[in-house]
Amino acid sequence: MRPQKVDDQQLMAGLMAVLRAKGYDGASLNDLAEATGLKKASLYHRFPGGKKEIVEAVLNYVLDWIKQNISGILLSTDGKPQERLSKTLNNVRALYNDGDSICILRALTNDTGLPLFGLQIEESFQVWLEGFTQLGLDLGFNKSQSERMAREVLIKVQGSLILSKAMDDLTPFQQSLSDIEQIYKH
Amino acid sequence: MRPQKVDDQQLMAGLMAVLRAKGYDGASLNDLAEATGLKKASLYHRFPGGKKEIVEAVLNYVLDWIKQNISGILLSTDGKPQERLSKTLNNVRALYNDGDSICILRALTNDTGLPLFGLQIEESFQVWLEGFTQLGLDLGFNKSQSERMAREVLIKVQGSLILSKAMDDLTPFQQSLSDIEQIYKH
DNA sequence: GTCTATAGCTAGATAGAC
DNA sequence: GTCTATCTAGCTATAGAC
Numbered sequence: 001m002r003p004q005k006v007d008d009q010q011l012m013a014g015l016m017a018v019l020r021a022k023g024y025d026g027a028s029l030n031d032l033a034e035a036t037g038l039k040k041a042s043l044y045h046r047f048p049g050g051k052k053e054i055v056e057a058v059l060n061y062v063l064d065w066i067k068q069n070i071s072g073i074l075l076s077t078d079g080k081p082q083e084r085l086s087k088t089l090n091n092v093r094a095l096y097n098d099g100d101s102i103c104i105l106r107a108l109t110n111d112t113g114l115p116l117f118g119l120q121i122e123e124s125f126q127v128w129l130e131g132f133t134q135l136g137l138d139l140g141f142n143k144s145q146s147e148r149m150a151r152e153v154l155i156k157v158q159g160s161l162i163l164s165k166a167m168d169d170l171t172p173f174q175q176s177l178s179d180i181e182q183i184y185k186h
Numbered sequence: 187m188r189p190q191k192v193d194d195q196q197l198m199a200g201l202m203a204v205l206r207a208k209g210y211d212g213a214s215l216n217d218l219a220e221a222t223g224l225k226k227a228s229l230y231h232r233f234p235g236g237k238k239e240i241v242e243a244v245l246n247y248v249l250d251w252i253k254q255n256i257s258g259i260l261l262s263t264d265g266k267p268q269e270r271l272s273k274t275l276n277n278v279r280a281l282y283n284d285g286d287s288i289c290i291l292r293a294l295t296n297d298t299g300l301p302l303f304g305l306q307i308e309e310s311f312q313v314w315l316e317g318f319t320q321l322g323l324d325l326g327f328n329k330s331q332s333e334r335m336a337r338e339v340l341i342k343v344q345g346s347l348i349l350s351k352a353m354d355d356l357t358p359f360q361q362s363l364s365d366i367e368q369i370y371k372h
Numbered sequence: 373g374t375c376t377a378t379a380g381c382t383a384g385a386t387a388g389a390c
Numbered sequence: 391g392t393c394t395a396t397c398t399a400g401c402t403a404t405a406g407a408c
Contacts, residue, residue, distance in 0.1 A: 002373035021297035026211035109351050111207040125352050159345025165295050166311050188391035228392050
């Protein structure tokens with residue numbers, strides 16, 4: 001076989017960048033091809049199911065990333081809980097480019113994306129919530145408090161990303177991440 | 187002239203429903219025509235600038251709605267501040283169908299919508315913020331506290347809408363609106 | 373595995389009858 | 391003011407050469 005022109009890692013990065021910036025309907029296969037350096041027909045070779053399969057693959061990649069860089073850290077027992085939180089929040093900052101990038105889960109959470117990818121989106125949010133719920137428990141909060149705080153984290157992250165984008169000002173996002181760190185201090 | 191088949195109010199309602207559900211790229215002129223009961227060519231008669239002008243008109247309508255039902259109430263001096271807050275939050279619940287509807291400002295806050303409508307989106311958010319900032323001042327909080335609380339309101343609303351949609355569970359939104367009421371209690 | 377070329381379709385937008 | 395009919399461009403997807 002011919003060698004792959006771009007490896008899976010590069011491919012996913014390019015596809016995700018376009019999808020989270022433009023959404024499902026706004027991202028054309030030409031956009032996706034251009035961002036990855038492949039031609040349309042080559043994308044169909046890698047993803048025979050077309051755009052739908054591309055998004056499914058990217059969402060699997062996102063879920064894996066969350067498991068590795070969010071919930072995986074928070075569910076581990078390395079170091080102190082506060083250190084796990086700091087590490088996780090730094091990964092969140094990197095994921096969203098300090099508040100400048102749109103969340104791909106958000107970009108797909110509309111009436112065109114949800115019927116196609118709702119289950120995958122829900123799973124990613126669920127895994128994220130489970131990580132932060134465990135953090136609350138590790139810090140001595142009870143179950144219902146911990147679950148509530150985990151929801152609050154997601155709400156702050158998603159809400160501040162929208163506000164930062166709309167106002168063209170990264171401080172809401174950055175402030176919100178600081179606030180999250182405070183929430184978990186007794 | 188011929189009579190209008192649908193009045194401006196109905197027209198805006200139909201257009202907004204499609205746009206916030208599907209976003210700018212996802213909403214086709216056929217979708218918009220079907221939702222309003224007009225044909226494509228008739229939409230072009232009302233909005234010669236096409237889809238872009240349609241969205242601009244809808245965003246003007248949204249801004250007016252926010253001025254009337256959010257900031258207008260919070261900037262008034264009718265009744266007690268807490269009553270103004272309750273009334274405003276009920277309007278917010280109605281706007282988003284208790285958490286089931288997507289925010290059109292959010293739906294347009296991506297790399298296809300922002301270059302076209304960024305200024306209008308920012309203005310709507312700004313007006314919303316000014317209303318809640320005044321509420322904080324009326325309740326005795328200082329300026330920087332009031333501004334921070336106003337941002338927190340928008341973050342909670344936008345973030346909980348996303349979480350509610352993604353998890354198919356309206357409680358995050360409803361809980362967040364209750365939380366907002368608590369924030370403003372001394 | 374990647375590419376060029378193209379099929380088939382739907383998009384946004386326009387012309388012109390009524 | 392609304393409609394049917396139509397244009398062109400761009401879309402998703404496929405065929406087949408290398």
